[in-house]
Amino acid sequence: EELANVQPRTDEKEVLSNIAFLEGAPPLSEHWSVFDTNDAVFNAARTAQAATVIFVMGQNSQIEQLARYIHTLRRQRGTALKIVVRESVPSLRATDERLLLSCGANLVISHSSALSRCLTLIESIQNQQFSRRVPEDLATLFSNTEPLKLKGYQKWDVFCDAVQKIVNNPLLPADGKGVMVALRPAPGLRVEQALTLCRPHRMGDIATIADKRLVIFLSFCRVNDLDIALNHIFPLPTGDIFSNRVIWFEDKQIAAELVDMQDVKPERWTKPLPITTEPGKIINATHDGRHWRRYPEPRRLSADTGEQSS
Ligand code: C2E
Ligand code: C2E
Ligand code: C2E
Helix, strand or coil, rough: CCHHHHHHCCCCCCCEHHHHHHCCCCCCCCCEEEEEEEHHHHHHCCCCCEEEEEEEECCHHHHEEEEHHHHHHHHHHHHCCEEEEEEECCCCCCHHHHHHEEEEEEEECCHHHHHCHHHHHHCCCCCCCCCCCCCCCHHHHHHHHCCCCCCCCCCCCHHHHHHHEEEEEECCCCCCCCCEEEEEEEECCHHHHHHHHHCCCCEEEEEEEECCCEEEEECCCCCHHHHHHHHCCCCCCHHHHHHEEEEEEHHHHHHHHHHHHCCHHHHEECCCCCCCCCCCCCCCCEEECCCEECCCCCCCCCCCCCCCCC
């Protein structure tokens, strides 16, 4: 205790920043030191004590390295250091943000905040002591960002076990583990046919079928983002494929539904249709999460070579 008070905090006003943070602006005062890379920022920060350290995150491939840097600094340099991560292009999932914060970052700033807003946020953490506990073992923190190593269709019991494990994992955020949704196909469509339209991309997104319904678990998805996620997964609006849906997103709700699901006898599990070797593109369109974009195909209208246009 006493040591911490006696230690000089001469670098309290210093700012060690990745140059990209300033977006071309000059350093804002004599207290600012800028560096070309996050590696250089990290090296400078290894002797810092209470300075503000600013990393810039431009690609999700940097996330692991950045998490390591932050973890090292927080464990080695103590609680007075102010560690900030600025997202420069949209690349951080909510799980990534959580990872950086649990490694010891004080603040993660979204790409959508303008530079001036970032500076205000950085002001707001001056003289702040970092007070959360940072686990020594980084591997545990990493594994919590992708706890399910499964994707796509799973047999009913495998699905139930997987979701159960997630819901029972105390290291994952309470009531923030994901959304489970049960979908009943529109009349005329069988559930195994509906399953062929269900194509999860993200690791941790799993689906199963039984009892005339398709059940999907979307890892870490928040309930307000459910439609965005479903639009990524189905090539058609889900309202056209399903007539009814039920949603669970709190731990208790999911756990209770799992109990009912585990009672469904294997005779009622539905077998998926055999996988065709070449699924091929069904429609010439992409979905950006909100709207469909169809792409025109070039067609020649006459047999002319059409070379002599002027
Ligand atoms: P977004 O695409 O608008 O998605 C918003 C949120 O919806 C995501 O927040 C996530 O909670 C949920 N979501 C969307 N699609 C899926 C999905 O296929 N599976 C699951 N389980 N959830 C989904 P999150 O994760 O915080 O991501 C924020 C934004 O970051 C996304 O906004 C997107 O713009 C970008 N992003 C995240 N991961 C990727 C990725 O792997 N590829 C691309 N291209 N962008 C990504
Ligand atoms: P993944 O998590 O298995 O996701 C595979 C693909 O699903 C992504 O390919 C993307 O096409 C789609 N996808 C997943 N989530 C979203 C989303 O929220 N929005 C949109 N628009 N698409 C989504 P992509 O983008 O090529 O990424 C390949 C892999 O790179 C991902 O595999 C993941 O492991 C990693 N990755 C990409 N972006 C992020 C990110 O923002 N955060 C993290 N932690 N990993 C990411
Ligand atoms: P969006 O691209 O944002 O377009 C919104 C609305 O603007 C469209 O509503 C349509 O009324 C009008 N619009 C946009 N581009 C054009 C165009 O090139 N020609 C004409 N005549 N009108 C245009 P709409 O039709 O209800 O489409 C809603 C969304 O669906 C569009 O949003 C787009 O994301 C997608 N979409 C629909 N049809 C097409 C298409 O033929 N091509 C493409 N690329 N996307 C389409």
